[in-house]
Amino acid sequence: MVVKDHHFLEDMHTKVTHEFSKTLEMFGLTPADARLFVTLYLHQGPMTLDEMSQALGKSKTSMSTGVRGLLDQGLVERVWKKGFRKDLYQANENLYRNFMSSYIKKWLSAANGQKNTIESMEGELKDRIQKYNNQEEMQRADQLYRRMEDMVRFHEWIAEAFKDLDPSNIEHPSD
Amino acid sequence: MVVKDHHFLEDMHTKVTHEFSKTLEMFGLTPADARLFVTLYLHQGPMTLDEMSQALGKSKTSMSTGVRGLLDQGLVERVWKKGFRKDLYQANENLYRNFMSSYIKKWLSAANGQKNTIESMEGELKDRIQKYNNQEEMQRADQLYRRMEDMVRFHEWIAEAFKDLDPSNIEHPSD
DNA sequence: AATTACGTACAGTTAAAACTGTACAGAGTT
DNA sequence: AACTCTGTACAGTTTTAACTGTACGTAATT
Numbered sequence A, B: 001m002v003v004k005d006h007h008f009l010e011d012m013h014t015k016v017t018h019e020f021s022k023t024l025e026m027f028g029l030t031p032a033d034a035r036l037f038v039t040l041y042l043h044q045g046p047m048t049l050d051e052m053s054q055a056l057g058k059s060k061t062s063m064s065t066g067v068r069g070l071l072d073q074g075l076v077e078r079v080w081k082k083g084f085r086k087d088l089y090q091a092n093e094n095l096y097r098n099f100m101s102s103y104i105k106k107w108l109s110a111a112n113g114q115k116n117t118i119e120s121m122e123g124e125l126k127d128r129i130q131k132y133n134n135q136e137e138m139q140r141a142d143q144l145y146r147r148m149e150d151m152v153r154f155h156e157w158i159a160e161a162f163k164d165l166d167p168s169n170i171e172h173p174s175d
Numbered sequence C: 001a002a003t004t005a006c007g008t009a010c011a012g013t014t015a016a017a018a019c020t021g022t023a024c025a026g027a028g029t030t
Numbered sequence D: 001a002a003c004t005c006t007g008t009a010c011a012g013t014t015t016t017a018a019c020t021g022t023a024c025g026t027a028a029t030t
Helices: A002-026 A031-042 A049-056 A060-072 A095-130 A135-165 B002-026 B031-042 B049-056 B060-072 B095-130 B135-165
Strands: A076-079 A088-091 B076-079 B088-091
Touching: A002 A031, A002 B095, A002 B135, A031 A049, A031 A060, A031 A088, A031 B135, A049 A060, A060 A076, A095 A135, A095 B002, A095 B135, A135 B002, A135 B031, A135 B095, A135 B135, B002 B031, B031 B049, B031 B060, B031 B088, B049 B060, B060 B076, B095 B135
Parallel strands: none
Antiparallel strands: A076 A088, B076 B088
């Protein structure tokens, strides 16, 4: 019975990991990073690289790079234990806040970057258009220009929408 | 001069495609699909598979599968021209509305699916917990159970947040 | 009915991403 | 100072995704 319980739990653990990983992948995590995060999240107390490696059956190198990525996104934190040489990591609580804000940050900075790039190209094209005399080229250029205007607007709307989505603005009880 | 204009435009076209594709990739499009969409979007009038193939330097098969995906997501539409045998496709206008609603639909259905799966596993685990007597297993199971509750809540919040984001609810002038 | 034109299924190939093992730098221990 | 332990860079490998060419079903044309 004890053995069977153990199998059941182990099994459930695996299934949950698998399922929840799918959600986290939607936030832009790679399948590997997602599994790693869930492993940390379900584990009681922080883990060492070696533990992760063993838990997932992947190399320590993979864990090292994986955990670094999660760290950069603010999804995982390093934790200290006196007189313990190995690095320890744990998943941040507040799933919603952390994932959403990491996600939104990614969107905003990307959208803003692309918007700027396109705007600058827009300017370049505008200058050029004025010097045109070839009718057909002119028409082509104009068409492209109009599309670029739409793209810029598109990025602006994205930024607006995602700004509203940010849980730092709204308050959620906790997680 | 005409030649130079041509090069300039061609060049600008390429750069814009590249840049805007990056944004569309954030909506979950593959790089290939993103490029295909932008190509259609920038082209005046609808295109045939052969035209796309030539424009992107990829096989017609790729175009066929690519365009089908875009079609399924409601980002591209098929268009008719009397007495013309080839299929014609064009990018939908209203970038914002189309991308956002396709995106949100994807999120909502995924989040909902995962939530249901986890909830059902949660139920399974709950039944099981009551039959436990081993102290340590019990504690483990309980810890897992609590995490699963959090996951369910997480999915609920996601659904809520993305529902608000849907441009079908809000009105945007156009695009 | 025969022929041509078109789109897509499918198997095979090529390109990209994920992962591993070794090797090494730096910190800690003896 | 020599030695041990830990994390990571890097090159090479494996796994996965993207892409292609051929072959075929269907619809239009003759």
